[in-house]
Amino acid sequence: MSKRQVSVDETAIIERARQVLPAGGFGNVTFDVVLSEGRGGHVWDESGNEYIDFLLGSGPMLVGHCHPDVTQAVQDQVAKGSTFFVNNAHGIDLAEAIVEAVPCAEKVRFVSTGSEATFYAMRVARAHTGRDKIIKFEGGFHGMSDYALMSMAPARPGNFPQATPDTAGIPAKVSDEILIAPFNDAETAVSLIREHKDELAGVIVEPLQRMIPPKAGFLQALRDATREHGVPLIFDEVVTGFRFAYGGAQEFYGVEPDLCALGKVIGGGYPLAAIAGRDKFMAVFDGAVAGPERTVKQIGTLSGNPVAAAAGLATLEVLRQPGAYETIFATGRALMEGLTASLAKHGIEGQVMGVPPMFDVVFKAGELTDYRATMGADMSMNKRFTAELLSRGILKGDNKFYVSLAHTDADVTQALAAFDEALGAIAADN
Ligand SMILES: Cc1ncc(COP(=O)(O)O)c(C=O)c1O
Numbered sequence: 001m002s003k004r005q006v007s008v009d010e011t012a013i014i015e016r017a018r019q020v021l022p023a024g025g026f027g028n029v030t031f032d033v034v035l036s037e038g039r040g041g042h043v044w045d046e047s048g049n050e051y052i053d054f055l056l057g058s059g060p061m062l063v064g065h066c067h068p069d070v071t072q073a074v075q076d077q078v079a080k081g082s083t084f085f086v087n088n089a090h091g092i093d094l095a096e097a098i099v100e101a102v103p104c105a106e107k108v109r110f111v112s113t114g115s116e117a118t119f120y121a122m123r124v125a126r127a128h129t130g131r132d133k134i135i136k137f138e139g140g141f142h143g144m145s146d147y148a149l150m151s152m153a154p155a156r157p158g159n160f161p162q163a164t165p166d167t168a169g170i171p172a173k174v175s176d177e178i179l180i181a182p183f184n185d186a187e188t189a190v191s192l193i194r195e196h197k198d199e200l201a202g203v204i205v206e207p208l209q210r211m212i213p214p215k216a217g218f219l220q221a222l223r224d225a226t227r228e229h230g231v232p233l234i235f236d237e238v239v240t241g242f243r244f245a246y247g248g249a250q251e252f253y254g255v256e257p258d259l260c261a262l263g264k265v266i267g268g269g270y271p272l273a274a275i276a277g278r279d280k281f282m283a284v285f286d287g288a289v290a291g292p293e294r295t296v297k298q299i300g301t302l303s304g305n306p307v308a309a310a311a312g313l314a315t316l317e318v319l320r321q322p323g324a325y326e327t328i329f330a331t332g333r334a335l336m337e338g339l340t341a342s343l344a345k346h347g348i349e350g351q352v353m354g355v356p357p358m359f360d361v362v363f364k365a366g367e368l369t370d371y372r373a374t375m376g377a378d379m380s381m382n383k384r385f386t387a388e389l390l391s392r393g394i395l396k397g398d399n400k401f402y403v404s405l406a407h408t409d410a411d412v413t414q415a416l417a418a419f420d421e422a423l424g425a426i427a428a429d430n
Pocket residue numbers: 058112113114115116118141142143144206236237238239263264273
């Protein structure tokens with residue numbers, strides 16, 4: 001399989017990036033590659049190297065790059081104007097499509113990023129309840145806000161429910177507002193909800209946390225306990241929304257939260273995200289209903305941007321076509337099974353975790369049901385695997401494969417051969 005060649009031009013661009021960007025990049029990935037083009041399930045770099053793309057722009061490109069329907073919808077709107085700040089029909093159509101699809105969605109408020117969506121979902125929960133604290137799960141990722149970056153990847157996990165900030169620059173007091181619970185431990189989570197109910201504004205959870213699936217009954221236990229104690233339950237569906245099923249993880253797992261955060265797929269590759277939920281909670285965005293004490297302030301220059309909304313709508317239309325999810329799941333399943341077989345063939349300790357539209361290999365054996373269990377996993381192996389694949393024409397993030405509707409059987413065949421070669425090279429060195 002051909003090794004990646006980096007041209008003089010791309011090397012020069014990478015060098016220029018070092019002059020003007022901290023660490024030479026946008027902060028998103030650890031490897032140096034400058035992409036210039038994407039079509040279907042493939043992308044090309046500035047040197048002209050072609051890759052099968054399992055990064056998918058970190059998830060939004062579920063129907064593939066430059067899907068003709070999405071491109072057409074975007075071009076039609078761009079020709080008529082790019083942003084207005086007031087309502088536009090595409091944004092209203094997209095909100096209707098979300099309400100129709102997502103079980104908990106009765107109202108929708110648009111923002112531009114997933115980080116904003118989770119940030120505002122937590123604010124909505126606080127405004128609705130008049131309480132401050134939020135339970136989140138250790139290892140869970142909800143974007144970049146001060147409240148979200150708590151115990152996402154603690155090097156030395158403390159005692160539950162003490163939160164550990166994941167970044168410099170967060171005011172010390174914020175840690176006191178977040179209570180950390182162990183994912184998949186319903187008993188501990190429920191007892192924390194019960195114990196803190198009088199100060200608890202909400203519980204936020206990734207329905208499938210990173211690559212760890214919820215144990216049977218875990219999400220339902222959260223649902224039952226939050227309902228019993230009048231605490232809003234927030235699903236972070238930035239990744240899972242419209243990916244696990246048209247109705248997202250809440251449809252896939254059959255558990256309905258009060259609020260959810262959406263992003264990635266609903267913007268069709270453009271900056272658009274949303275908070276969606278039951279009217280009763282979303283009413284805090286409406287000053288006339290909520291009253292001055294409970295109204296949540298929320299304005300955004302690009303909220304509901306018409307180009308992004310047109311792209312999102314066209315994307316959802318593609319996903320509604322018969323067989324779309326069956327195809328994505330079949331592709332993902334074939335990749336997961338092939339990767340599992342190659343790990344076994346080369347005697348590498350590891351397991352493929354996740355669901356077919358989104359998975360990765362975790363280089364550790366045994367049952368991994370929470371963050372602490374995954375801690376001993378060899379992350380350097382993930383970096384090596386990603387690098388080996390990159391050099392063989394496969395692009396992925398360090399911790400995830402995203403599968404698209406545009407990936408073909410030929411892509412699967414080529415990817416499986418690359419997985420096997422890459423793991424063979426790793427095994428030979430170990
Ligand atoms: C579960 C989850 N929540 C929130 C976010 C933040 O979204 P964004 O990068 O659009 O701010 C991400 C991003 O990957 C995510 O995976």
